[in-house]
Amino acid sequence: MSETAVHGEAVDWESEDEDSDDSEEEEEEYTSPSQPPSSSNFDKDRHLVYLQMMYELLPYHYQSQEINRLTLAHFIISGLHFLGATDRVDKDAVAKWVLSFQAFPSNRALLKKGEFYGFYGSRSSQFPIDENGDLTHNNSHLASTYCALAILKVIGYDLSTIDSESLLLSLKNLQQDDGSFMPIHTGGETDLRFVYCAAAISDMLGDWSGMDKEKAKNYILNCQSYDGGFGLIPGSESHGGGTYCAIASLRLMGFIGADLLSNDTSSSILDPSLLLNWSLQRQASDGGFQGRTNKRSDTCYAFWIGAVLKLIGGDAFIDKVALRQFLLSCQSKYGGFSKFPGALPDLYHSYYGYTAFSFLEEPGLSPLCPELGLPLLTSL
Amino acid sequence: MDSDATVPLSERPEWSDVVPLSQDDGPNPVVPIAYKEDFRETMDYFRAIYRSDERSPRALRLTEEALRLNSGNYTVWHFRRLVLEELDHDLFEELKFIESIAKDNSKNYQLWHHRRWVAEKLGPAVAGKELDFTRSILSVDAKHYHAWSHRQWALQALGGWENELDYCHELLEADVFNNSAWNQRYYVITRSPSLGGLKPMRESEVSYTVKAILANPGNESSWRYLKALYKDDTKSWISDPSVSSVCLKVLSRTDCFHGFALSTVLDLLCDGLRPTNEHRDSVKALANEDPETNLANLVCTILCRVDPIRANYWAWRKSKITVAI
Numbered sequence: 001m002s003e004t005a006v007h008g009e010a011v012d013w014e015s016e017d018e019d020s021d022d023s024e025e026e027e028e029e030y031t032s033p034s035q036p037p038s039s040s041n042f043d044k045d046r047h048l049v050y051l052q053m054m055y056e057l058l059p060y061h062y063q064s065q066e067i068n069r070l071t072l073a074h075f076i077i078s079g080l081h082f083l084g085a086t087d088r089v090d091k092d093a094v095a096k097w098v099l100s101f102q103a104f105p106s107n108r109a110l111l112k113k114g115e116f117y118g119f120y121g122s123r124s125s126q127f128p129i130d131e132n133g134d135l136t137h138n139n140s141h142l143a144s145t146y147c148a149l150a151i152l153k154v155i156g157y158d159l160s161t162i163d164s165e166s167l168l169l170s171l172k173n174l175q176q177d178d179g180s181f182m183p184i185h186t187g188g189e190t191d192l193r194f195v196y197c198a199a200a201i202s203d204m205l206g207d208w209s210g211m212d213k214e215k216a217k218n219y220i221l222n223c224q225s226y227d228g229g230f231g232l233i234p235g236s237e238s239h240g241g242g243t244y245c246a247i248a249s250l251r252l253m254g255f256i257g258a259d260l261l262s263n264d265t266s267s268s269i270l271d272p273s274l275l276l277n278w279s280l281q282r283q284a285s286d287g288g289f290q291g292r293t294n295k296r297s298d299t300c301y302a303f304w305i306g307a308v309l310k311l312i313g314g315d316a317f318i319d320k321v322a323l324r325q326f327l328l329s330c331q332s333k334y335g336g337f338s339k340f341p342g343a344l345p346d347l348y349h350s351y352y353g354y355t356a357f358s359f360l361e362e363p364g365l366s367p368l369c370p371e372l373g374l375p376l377l378t379s380l
Numbered sequence: 381m382d383s384d385a386t387v388p389l390s391e392r393p394e395w396s397d398v399v400p401l402s403q404d405d406g407p408n409p410v411v412p413i414a415y416k417e418d419f420r421e422t423m424d425y426f427r428a429i430y431r432s433d434e435r436s437p438r439a440l441r442l443t444e445e446a447l448r449l450n451s452g453n454y455t456v457w458h459f460r461r462l463v464l465e466e467l468d469h470d471l472f473e474e475l476k477f478i479e480s481i482a483k484d485n486s487k488n489y490q491l492w493h494h495r496r497w498v499a500e501k502l503g504p505a506v507a508g509k510e511l512d513f514t515r516s517i518l519s520v521d522a523k524h525y526h527a528w529s530h531r532q533w534a535l536q537a538l539g540g541w542e543n544e545l546d547y548c549h550e551l552l553e554a555d556v557f558n559n560s561a562w563n564q565r566y567y568v569i570t571r572s573p574s575l576g577g578l579k580p581m582r583e584s585e586v587s588y589t590v591k592a593i594l595a596n597p598g599n600e601s602s603w604r605y606l607k608a609l610y611k612d613d614t615k616s617w618i619s620d621p622s623v624s625s626v627c628l629k630v631l632s633r634t635d636c637f638h639g640f641a642l643s644t645v646l647d648l649l650c651d652g653l654r655p656t657n658e659h660r661d662s663v664k665a666l667a668n669e670d671p672e673t674n675l676a677n678l679v680c681t682i683l684c685r686v687d688p689i690r691a692n693y694w695a696w697r698k699s700k701i702t703v704a705i
Contacts, residue, residue, distance in 0.1 A: 058414065065452060096408070123409075139455055183454075226604070233532075238563075280690055292523070293600050294558070294600065317692045322689060
């Protein structure tokens with residue numbers, strides 16, 4: 001059983017854990033009502049056990065995601081923080097470990113060579129620097145950089161103390177002419193996920209010098225589909241994850257405000273009415289949210305779409321009771337959440353299950369920062 | 381692929397000169413992974429040749445082994461590309477390699493990025509192959525997001541638009557609820573260099589879509605597509621009799637979901653449609669409530685009942701109605 005992390009090779013909604021089960025499920029028609037929930041409540045204690053287990057050792061099933069180890073760490077550590085279990089994490093050890101993934105050029109002249117100096121996703125391709133102080137292979141990855149900064153932010157590390165100069169200077173090496181971003185300078189697919197990573201990184205570091213916001217905005221707007229949602233690339237089908245990346249990025253960059261729905265739309269860069277309608281229509285009759293029209297409900301879209309609605313001011317229109325019931329039917333008796341009712345839990349769906357419950361203001365959970373997908377800290 | 385791939389690398393004579401390089405997890409590693417031995421060993425050998433930058437035939441075979449264990453490792457994919465270039469390897473063979481990896485795991489970005497890299501190098505000569513490959517993936521999962529993205533890229537970069545609308549129709553015949561296929565229709569009519577764009581295609585597409593709506597009025601995809609055909613042309617949207625007519629036809633039926641027809645009527649009214657008696661009568665026939673004089677208000681009221689999960693939204697829409705009809 002292989003699941004996939006969201007960030008890292010990042011935001012992999014379209015990998016195994018999203019739709020692959022559809023083809024298996026097609027054989028057993030999903031006509032039955034959702035199985036009775038393992039509990040009629042959010043089972044915080046069981047989730048803590050699940051996360052604690054993962055924190056100590058990830059089972060071998062996760063080896064196929066090991067290139068994104070920082071992402072897995074983010075899900076676990078940030079997940080623990082959502083559940084209020086901040087004391088279970090050795091903050092100093094974590095900070096040291098995360099910072100050890102940061103790549104630096106040996107001299108500034110190297111910054112012009114087009115490489116990105118951010119964070120690696122894992123140790124697997126990180127080698128010691130050579131005699132000249134150079135990196136032998138720079139595999140800094142944009143999504144891993146997001147996860148690294150997210151972990152540090154969540155554990156309360158002061159991001160202003162990070163040496164982010166080369167990071168910000170080299171970030172623009174990943175931005176394309178059309179405004180999109182590549183994840184890694186050696187080449188990779190460009191799409192909205194990495195625009196989002198770049199925007200979130202800039203926001204967390206409080207410095208926008210690393211990206212051309214105007215170009216990024218234009219790319220985002222080009223990704224809006226005819227039905228109001230956003231695809232991951234221009235022309236592609238509107239998708240919950242793509243829509244989240246689009247709206248959260250626009251919000252982080254300051255192009256849209258919290259008042260998008262209530263304000264006179266003629267002054268806005270996008271007409272929110274069709275977006276609102278599309279987003280709300282993603283709530284299916286089983287109470288859950290689907291990632292695309294006519295697809296099955298999946299736990300994680302409760303966050304991706306829920307956060308979009310929160311950001312544009314339309315979350316009051318969600319049927320939160322029905323959503324909660326659906327999510328509880330995806331709650332695993334082992335702790336964690338699965339994609340669908342009755343499936344086995346995985347870290348990605350667990351994390352977004354926690355963010356969804358935070359969005360629903362579940363008592364005992366940290367509040368949510370929707371544009372970063374992180375627990376809101378009461379103090380830094 | 382090494383014929384003795386099940387033999388550990390350390391026991392293969394071919395690799396006896398290489399010292400495997402283990403992962404340096406550093407002090408106090410966080411979230412350690414319980415690697416299986418074969419995985420660990422393969423990656424140790426990969427690290428060794430990656431570090432020494434050995435771009436040889438055996439390096440190529442090793443990347444294959446590594447990718448079969450972990451097709452998401454972008455470092456391995458990248459190194460494989462370097463080796464392919466160095467060896468001037470047959471890229472048509474590489475297409476086949478990608479297809480074999482795709483059998484077990486077609487849902488990762490790295491595989492598709494690699495496919496695109498290869499196809500780009502081979503150029504328009506492989507336009508047909510890319511359409512065939514994506515078609516084969518879509519035959520197993522007709523909504524496969526990566527396959528659709530790749531297919532759209534292939535059409536733009538390599539060509540082959542001629543049969544695409546027919547292909548969409550084929551998929552919609554199999555499943556009219558396939559939103560990806562509807563999306564592809566829109567892609568074709570707006571971007572195909574041989575079709576002239578949305579306006580010239582509108583009439584035939586409206587006719588196609590109306591048929592689909594009448595066959596399945598509860599299909600959100602077809603309603604959205606219908607509206608898309610009038611994108612940025614509100615005047616035609618509210619004045620085209622086909623649009624009103626399909627709404628009224630659906631509303632007059634007792635055997636189907638009315639929600640999308642009603643919300644379409646609502647949108648039309650808010651966009652300036654002057655309702656006829658037929659509009660009023662159709663809507664009133666569905667009202668359990670006292671019919672209000674404002675038709676748009678009444679539509680919202682009915683929607684609160686017919687689409688209860690979004691009742692708050694329809695109530696809000698009602699509060700926002702400015703048209704006095």
